[in-house]
Amino acid sequence: MNAVPAAGASTREKIIEAAASLIPEVGWGGVTSRRVAERAGVNPGVIHYHVGSISELRRIAAAGKIRMFFLDRINGALSQQDPTVAVELILRSLCAGDSHDPELLLLYESLVAANRDAQLRTDIAASLSQLRRQLHDWFAEQGVAHPLAAAVTLTAAIDGFLLQRTLDPDLDPTPLIEGLAPLVKRRPGHL
């Protein structure tokens, strides 16, 4: 189970990838062994050879995707010069794509499922708290007045807004950007 040869790792990854792609489509509970096997082009029996159980498969697939999601989509904006610009950039970019962005749907499916899976909850909570800390440090560095309040509020607001936007694709991010702008303004004295 520890040292997995290349060939085995390949089908294992195919299985995990298939599960991850299914979560947003059919929901957490809809990810079944047969469906995963079919999408991965793999025999149903082989799933339990590479991954212990379906619950564990869902957990592995979700946690991996979520970690990547935060790294890719949020951290990219931190290379911006101005916090206000960065916030607008994050939101515009997140709203640019489909409102049914698979990565977002996977995130929300997992967040809700985590309430019934302690291991998953721990994994996601770690990713979220790391995200908050990164934002906090960056805001502090950029001379934002209240970096902690800014990081917590921003994380929560984006999270909630995107969740609501999955229900109503026409939801306009502009008021939110306006609302968040003063929060991330630099202190007057900052160079």
Place this chain on the structure above:
Amino acid sequence: MNAVPAAGASTREKIIEAAASLIPEVGWGGVTSRRVAERAGVNPGVIHYHVGSISELRRIAAAGKIRMFFLDRINGALSQQDPTVAVELILRSLCAGDSHDPELLLLYESLVAANRDAQLRTDIAASLSQLRRQLHDWFAEQGVAHPLAAAVTLTAAIDGFLLQRTLDPDLDPTPLIEGLAPLVKRRPGHL
């Protein structure tokens, strides 16, 4: 189906109530006909007599509870005098109870399930947009500078924060209250 006698309505309500109480416990997909029947103290067969299908039962139960939730928990704060106080009151009250508040868990279960159920999506989107409008009107009345930005940001931030708090009960609402306070400050000229 329209004019339901008293006796029938009674068991029908027992069924719906049982379903609503199960959603936060076992998740959207975990609400099965047998479980609902057991909790309602009712024969499994009778569910399809009073409610068409299990999907419809879940939808009915969820939509009703969510409408009530917004009415009870949010509107109560609008009788406050000061918007800043009201925001703090809403958050403190929502964070006072269990972080696994059944009503909140039901809301998030339903929000996620709504992505795979057009009817449910429409119902919840209506409740949410009504909530935003109520907040907007109240903020405008109270002389908040940017009522629309305030309403959208507040709704999103609270929604997201509470979702994250279901994962991490120790999450402190204070930074969020700090972050939202300037957003709902009255215009200087307001009496």
Place this chain on the structure above:
DNA sequence: GATAGTCCTGGACACTCGTCCAAATCAATT
């Protein structure tokens, strides 16, 4: 080429699911 270890196949197992229905029960009217 034989052997050993890894990987895969196909099918079985026991279970739960949503839905349906004929028959039994109940309530109220005639």
Place this chain on the structure above:
DNA sequence: AATTGATTTGGACGAGTGTCCAGGACTATC
């Protein structure tokens, strides 16, 4: 008391589920 309609019962049906396993195939080592 008889009749009629609404309500409830208990069980059945087929489909789908997670999990497991005996064996086949495949690959690298000796």
